[in-house]
Amino acid sequence: METFVAATPEEASMRAAAAVLDALERAASSGRDPVLGLATGSSPLGLYAELGHAVADGRADFTHTHGAALDEYVGLPSGHPAGYRHVLMREACDVIGLPPERLAVPRGDVVGLAALDAAATAYETRLRELGGVDVQVLGIGANGHLGFNEPGSALRSRTRVKRLAARTRRDNARFFGAPQDVPTHCITQGLGTILDARRLVLVAVGDAKADAVAAALEGPLTASVPASVLQWHPDAVICLDEAAASGLRNRQYYDDAAAGLPGGD
Ligand code: F6R
Numbered sequence: 001m002e003t004f005v006a007a008t009p010e011e012a013s014m015r016a017a018a019a020v021l022d023a024l025e026r027a028a029s030s031g032r033d034p035v036l037g038l039a040t041g042s043s044p045l046g047l048y049a050e051l052g053h054a055v056a057d058g059r060a061d062f063t064h065t066h067g068a069a070l071d072e073y074v075g076l077p078s079g080h081p082a083g084y085r086h087v088l089m090r091e092a093c094d095v096i097g098l099p100p101e102r103l104a105v106p107r108g109d110v111v112g113l114a115a116l117d118a119a120a121t122a123y124e125t126r127l128r129e130l131g132g133v134d135v136q137v138l139g140i141g142a143n144g145h146l147g148f149n150e151p152g153s154a155l156r157s158r159t160r161v162k163r164l165a166a167r168t169r170r171d172n173a174r175f176f177g178a179p180q181d182v183p184t185h186c187i188t189q190g191l192g193t194i195l196d197a198r199r200l201v202l203v204a205v206g207d208a209k210a211d212a213v214a215a216a217l218e219g220p221l222t223a224s225v226p227a228s229v230l231q232w233h234p235d236a237v238i239c240l241d242e243a244a245a246s247g248l249r250n251r252q253y254y255d256d257a258a259a260g261l262p263g264g265d
Pocket of ligand 1: 038039041044142145
């Protein structure tokens, strides 16, 4: 892992954007259309804004990039403003100029468990057809979740239907009219699916994330902290601000990385 502790959330987003652009350039130079894995939530908004600036400056162009969502709610009608296809179009694709028809999202709007299982399997197939995800953007839940892989998720899990934790539903109630309107289930890339991405870029800012970040980066690799699988990935870039990093014991090593010196594992 390369862990950067930035003075401000804006700086953390700039670091993350640089890591994303670098991975996409590497993919494009091998002659493929790059695949960018997109997360929803507040954590990556600054990163998407930075990528938008790179497009405006002529340093990036996403018209030949494929987008792939990390997860989607189950049971929202297509076009629902809180549905993740809609959210990603608004908060990521529109900002960076990624064509909407190039965005892949699991189908959470089909009815019945068999159809949802089939939608999850179809999403795995789609990711394989695209050649795999070159760089996956991630946030972390205050309970350590990654995507919607809540504590207790299998470390090698694939895209599947999951029940949302009560805390996650509470955290996300702000996007719905009332807490009871938050869906109870989702389709999420599994931890094994996420680990297949060639690079992972996680952004975490604010002290509400400090405990989860410390457990994920410095605690044991455990299903109780799904984001601890980051420790297992060969190219994980972690971009934090001071507040999100405040629970880390090994801060001095990460500061070296932020100064541009060789990072450790
Ligand atoms: C988003 C996702 C979640 C969020 C996490 C953090 O697609 O799957 O894992 O990344 O809940 O959310 P924010 O960034 O809103 O704190």
